[in-house]
Amino acid sequence: MKTSGSRVIGLLCFISLILSALVFADRTTNRIRFTPLSKSTPGGLKSDVIRDITEDLQGFVWIATDQGVSRFDGWNSVHFRHDPADDTSISSNH
Numbered sequence: 001m002k003t004s005g006s007r008v009i010g011l012l013c014f015i016s017l018i019l020s021a022l023v024f025a026d027r028t029t030n031r032i033r034f035t036p037l038s039k040s041t042p043g044g045l046k047s048d049v050i051r052d053i054t055e056d057l058q059g060f061v062w063i064a065t066d067q068g069v070s071r072f073d074g075w076n077s078v079h080f081r082h083d084p085a086d087d088t089s090i091s092s093n094h
Helices: 004-030
Strands: 050-055 061-065 068-072 077-080
Touching: none
Parallel strands: none
Antiparallel strands: 050 061, 061 068, 068 077
């Protein structure tokens, strides 16, 4: 027969196990954040019409749209568009 002291210890162990699980679960779910890259998102894409997506060897994600090309590094986007007055710009926005 269990004594009241061993029941209290068992109950405390059970409660600490449950609390540990809740704390651990909370930490893992708070680490994942997703922000959509759309034209309505500040710093997002210039168009929602995506023609192609690829990832280069450095880990940049390149997204071709009907308004040019965007390079995404996981945090920020850099947009490249054709500029007829600039010979060094991309050849087309399509």
